[in-house]
Amino acid sequence: MKPLRATRAWSAGRAYMLASPFHRFILILPLFMLLAMGVFVFLTYREAQGALLDEFRVALREEITNLEMVYREEGLEALRESIDRRTSLGEADHTIYLLTEPGGQRLAGNLWHWPAGVPVQDEHSVTFADPISGNTVAAEVFLLYGNYRLLVGRRAIYEQVGEHLLRNYLWLSSAVILAALACGWAFTRLIRRRLGAIAGTARAIRNEATHARIPVGNSGDEIDALIVELNAMLDKQDKLLLYARQSSFAIAHDLRHPLSHLRNELSEVADELRATPQGERVDRLIEDVNRILSVFGALLRLGRLESGTQVLTRRPLALDTFAADVVSLYAPLAEEAGRSVVVRAAPCTAQVDRELLGQALANLMENALRYGQGDIMVRVVQYDDHVLLGVRDHGPGIPSAAVPRVIEPFVRLETSRHSPGSGLGLALVKAIVEAHGGELQLLPAQPGLDAVMLLPSSPF
Template structure:
């Protein structure tokens, strides 16, 4: 792993507050460094401009005096001068540098070639003595060619810049500390609700019931929206857990009945010797209960597959053919029971999953034949891009208290508790409608019951 990769890995392992403070500190460091560099550059430029103006003025006055052969004029406070011949010998010099040439042989050669030299002696940091800025130029006089060197001391300029650096360093350091502290406090304050939510979630994971996060009602920011989202998720989790508990209880009840009957039939058969006819009757009874268990298991598996599958396999199919496929297996049952079974279907194509929609319509027809009286009517129409299937019977209808939970799993009206069925038919219909992006609705008409299945086509 590269150094950059190791740093990224290390940074990601830090707590969020630490990462935020580091990000603020790094950003502020860059900003303060840029600002300090700008201030230092502006001040240095102003000081250098003043120093160069003084040096240029002093150098020109020395050049004129050497050309005229007059006495060298005094310069600014702390200024120095030195006049050299072409061999580098000192002709005239200030007392402070009388025996020390200010130019090196290489610099002297450059000036003799006609170039004007500007050069600094000494450095800003570390601190050195006798820091100078000099200007050297070749001048032609009556006595021959001379090299005129004018120099001014940089002490005040360097001292001002060092003081500026110290002040910028102190100010930047204090600003960085203050910004980091403010960033830390801000991050802690911003993440405190998140930590509170995390504690609430941990309490929920520990088995707490009916837990809701304390979300302020007078705010609308990202954290409060997160709290509302988590509370909504908790509502759904609680509802899901309640449905699961109810499902397990109902499934246990529905499975217990056929198993108990089977056990009773077998116990009776084993209690004393039975004739062949009696044993055959017992086996038929056991077979019926086994088939009931198989039907119940298949219904549960179908519901689970519908709930867990991410999509349906839609395909164009004639609506008349689809309804006829669902209704045909029930026509003989309707004839034996003396019920009329009528269909009224639009002859048009719809885009649905026939694998699930056919048994859903079949369940509605089967319920109407078992619990209704008179005729059963199946209508299917397409309007505004939606297909509507209605199954109507002439029976007593649904008990009013049963309607709100008619599509729940194992929901059965009390009058039908002893009749054939598992209470999963309407739940299956509702699951098919939901998977298609549609709805299922049950109601009483005064003459019987009607169940409507509506979904996009």
């Protein structure tokens, strides 16, 4: 069980670290720096190794030249004494000497036998492993007069240099990792804080705080330039939306009075032509004008609610009785369509505007009758701090992807618009509920749609 939990924790932690580009940056930055440092250390080691080997070769050739001159001028015994003196005085801490007879028997030096695998060739450069320390030895082979063999070498201290570089690389790598993590964390924290301000402002605008703007910093960098452009775009969008709303509301307000006058005139004409075929045509025209006036009325009410100029008259209202009264108006229409309306209401009271809330519930009932199928259920449920007032039908419902669009003004899922309706019903319900401090939710009922108004129990 513990290994499974550890595996799950590791998988969750890895997914969390790799999910954010900032976390990936914090992890990748030290890796790239370590890789660059590793390549640099490797090249430095190779260069140092080559330089030291070249110096070794030059020094070894000079040493062999000196020993060869001793052999020429003073003989073999002087050469042996010179080699013994060099080894006994400690000059050979890193230097190896070996003088042998033509057959390979040792005559002098601190190496006891000819190294295996080292060819006996005059003026030949070789490398072999020191039989005592195991270090690499760079050596030169020289054949003296009489076929005496002379081998002079040096233990490759560049390996010690390599170990020293490796230790320093490990210490430097640790410091670089800590510094990179600290710098990456500080840098990403700064960027995330600035992006968080952008996201927070966008969230506030989405929640109807349309006048919110992103705070601009003092750095004058690319992010500040982006913020300036975003704020300018939001200002322009706000102006366009305000212009569109004011224009639509002004048009609705200006046309409402002549349309009302037209309806009144048509009513008088209909009274005069009541018994003629033209009277029926006039009645149909009056119905069309009434629908237009209804749309204009809804549009004006929606504008007042969204602009905040609508004053809510809040009074305590028994929602169970209120729901039953509204349902009684639509029950006959449901019966004509062969459907029924069921009310499940618990006794509860809330501070609401009766007229506006009645308009909202009526719109939901009309949608359920117009677009839904089967029986309609209206329910009222009391919770601790809010009240649920919902209308559920058994029709096709609304696709989840279309829910954000269908609550916007003039949006209808039926694009052909053959059925009656203006596309303002749910938008008006949403505005009324939010004016009360609540929330409209359109939930799938499988089958059907469950339109829920969540209202606070007391005024906010």
